Amino acid sequence: MLDLLTRTVSQGLQGVLPVAFALAWYRHVRDPGLVTGIKWGAIAAAPVTVLAVYLFRQSTRQSLWEAGMAGAALVAACWFLHRVSLASSRIAVARITPNHLLRAAVAIGVTILIVRQAMEIGVTLWAVVELRARDPLVALLLGTASAIAAGAAWLAVAPRIDNAALLRATRIFAMMFTAQAAMYLLHESAESGLLPWSEPLHAATEPYGPDGVYGRYFSLAVFIVPIVSALATRVRAWRYGAVVAAALVIVGVIELGGMRGQMFPTIKSVPATPPPPTAAAIVAGPHLVFRHAAVDPLYGRLSVTPLAAAGTAPRASAAFKCERVSYAGGHGLCLTTELGVFAYYKAIIFDRSLTATHTIRLSGSPTRTRVSPDGRVGAVTVFDIGTQHTYSGSSFSTKTTFIDLKSGDDIGDLESFAAWRDGKRIKARDFNFWGVTFARDSDTFYATLKTGGTTYLVRGELGLRKVTVLHSNVECPALSPDNRLVGFKKRVGTGAAPWRLYVLDLTTMTERPIAGETRSIDDQLEWLDNEHVLYGVPRAREPSNIDIWIADVDGGAPARLYLKDAESPIVVR
Numbered sequence: 052m053l054d055l056l057t058r059t060v061s062q063g064l065q066g067v068l069p070v071a072f073a074l075a076w077y078r079h080v081r082d083p084g085l086v087t088g089i090k091w092g093a094i095a096a097a098p099v100t101v102l103a104v105y106l107f108r109q110s111t112r113q114s115l116w117e118a119g120m121a122g123a124a125l126v127a128a129c130w131f132l133h134r135v136s137l138a139s140s141r142i143a144v145a146r147i148t149p150n151h152l153l154r155a156a157v158a159i160g161v162t163i164l165i166v167r168q169a170m171e172i173g174v175t176l177w178a179v180v181e182l183r184a185r186d187p188l189v190a191l192l193l194g195t196a197s198a199i200a201a202g203a204a205w206l207a208v209a210p211r212i213d214n215a216a217l218l219r220a221t222r223i224f225a226m227m228f229t230a231q232a233a234m235y236l237l238h239e240s241a242e243s244g245l246l247p248w249s250e251p252l253h254a255a256t257e258p259y260g261p262d263g264v265y266g267r268y269f270s271l272a273v274f275i276v277p278i279v280s281a282l283a284t285r286v287r288a289w290r291y292g293a294v295v296a297a298a299l300v301i302v303g304v305i306e307l308g309g310m311r312g313q314m315f316p317t318i319k320s321v322p323a324t325p326p327p328p329t330a331a332a333i334v335a336g337p338h339l340v341f342r343h344a345a346v347d348p349l350y351g352r353l354s355v356t357p358l359a360a361a362g363t364a365p366r367a368s369a370a371f372k373c374e375r376v377s378y379a380g381g382h383g384l385c386l387t388t389e390l391g392v393f394a395y396y397k398a399i400i401f402d403r404s405l406t407a408t409h410t411i412r413l414s415g416s417p418t419r420t421r422v423s424p425d426g427r428v429g430a431v432t433v434f435d436i437g438t439q440h441t442y443s444g445s446s447f448s449t450k451t452t453f454i455d456l457k458s459g460d461d462i463g464d465l466e467s468f469a470a471w472r473d474g475k476r477i478k479a480r481d482f483n484f485w486g487v488t489f490a491r492d493s494d495t496f497y498a499t500l501k502t503g504g505t506t507y508l509v510r511g512e513l514g515l516r517k518v519t520v521l522h523s524n525v526e527c528p529a530l531s532p533d534n535r536l537v538g539f540k541k542r543v544g545t546g547a548a549p550w551r552l553y554v555l556d557l558t559t560m561t562e563r564p565i566a567g568e569t570r571s572i573d574d575q576l577e578w579l580d581n582e583h584v585l586y587g588v589p590r591a592r593e594p595s596n597i598d599i600w601i602a603d604v605d606g607g608a609p610a611r612l613y614l615k616d617a618e619s620p621i622v623v624r
Contacts, residue, residue: 063198066168092161380426386417409459430487
């Protein structure tokens with residue numbers, strides 16, 4: 052949750068600090084007209100945010116929204132910087148006649164500054180509440196409260212410092228916030244495709260945008276550096292003090308990001324050890340592809356480890372993060388969330404060297420993916436929000452799409468396939484498909500269909516674009532290497548732990564439980580071989596930490612830990 056917490060703090064600071072600094076400044080210079088405009092804008096931001104959250108969730112061009120609001124924020128920041136720069140170190144404390152047009156403009160600007168960030172936090176909050184996720188909710192509330200506390204702290208400190216200190220701090224803040232808004236505008240404009248060479252520009256600015264891996268901590272610096280500079284005005288060597296303070300901020304950011312050990316490793320006298328194997332060396336033999344789930348600088352990365360020594364051998368990671376991953380036949384799919392759960396979602400197609408070859412925009416948050424054995428086709432399932440048919444009674448619905456992994460082209464939505472049951476074609480508005488698994492011929496596939504409150508196993512044919520209902524109460528099927536058995540999760544109860552793992556014999560259509568695993572497992576299985584399955588399990592006392600477990604398909608041997616701090620396993624032989 053550290054990633055969501057720091058992102059929320061960054062977004063909150065971007066919305067709160069400009070208002071706090073402007074309000075403190077115009078209170079100090081006694082401009083009641085602009086103080087009133089700022090208050091009006093802050094009050095108006097609440098209802099406007101509610102409307103913006105609703106519209107932003109429905110939009111398919113969210114990056115365009117963000118680019119437009121970043122442009123407005125940049126204009127407001129430049130105007131404020133200009134006004135502050137005109138002031139001398141001796142601030143004239145005199146009443147200024149209010150200008151109604153300027154007051155209204157300031158109110159509009161303040162509303163935009165607040166809404167542009169509150170809107171994104173609100174969208175995240177909406178999704179978290181629907182998913183009933185406690186830890187993300189705590190991170191959101193704590194991050195928002197921290198940002199509000201920072202703004203309140205400045206409003207309390209500003210009246211207690213002298214004119215020169217306030218002027219210096221406000222000017223530094225205005226310059227840093229202007230630079231941040233300009234970077235945000237460049238990044239979002241590139242993401243929207245508004246600029247020449249948008250794709251490379253977007254990739255280049257990704258880490259340094261306000262919500263990027265480095266840029267999000269710049270918001271903390273925007274708060275700390277002006278305050279330190281204000282306090283340093285009382286010291287003759289204030290310039291040196293400001294430099295030291297900036298260095299301390301950078302060190303603090305590195306600490307917060309958990310990267311100190313990576314950038315400044317501690318030198319110890321230890322025996323020389325051979326370097327860990329590279330990804331290229333690992334993928335040359337049988338290996339496991341998975342998502343790295345340890346809370347460290349590589350958290351979330353696409354990773355590989357030798358299959359023969361999974362759990363003991365070193366792992367190597369790619370340059371990008373995944374939430375779900377699949378691979379076969381020289382092509383892989385990595386589903387990921389960019390800039391947090393509220394920004395946008397994408398699928399990364401990668402090759403056998405773990406190098407990204409294509410990027411595809413997704414319409415919702417990732418949930419399942421599989422690649423056909425020949426590497427020609429991939430299936431991607433996402434959660435759509437607010438559509439007319441729903442999944443499990445929520446406002447989410449699933450959407451499953453087939454993708455040509457060589458070109459990155461969309462082959463088709465599974466809901467457009469003809470569905471048959473008992474020799475008759477069936478149609479319904481509430482169709483939901485998810486959990487695709489491919490047969491050896493790469494044309495036949497199996498998936499889950501939910502309609503009328505019941506889940507079914509369906510067999511599909513890509514070439515004919517049709518699916519046929521085979522069996523009921525089957526979710527997230529996974530076909531065994533010999534194509535004889537389907538492993539799946541079966542709903543056997545209600546509440547928070549309703550599933551148990553089962554296997555279905557496709558020849559006899561008889562099912563039996565996987566006796567060694569008695570917990571409720573919410574995952575799509577992966578077959579290690581024809582006798583064993585792998586799956587991800589959150590830890591009982593640390594649900595944010597996930598491990599891969601292994602269970603025997605036959606026999607009662609208890610399930611056991613297979614690979615710690617990992618999920619979404621894919622076996623590659």
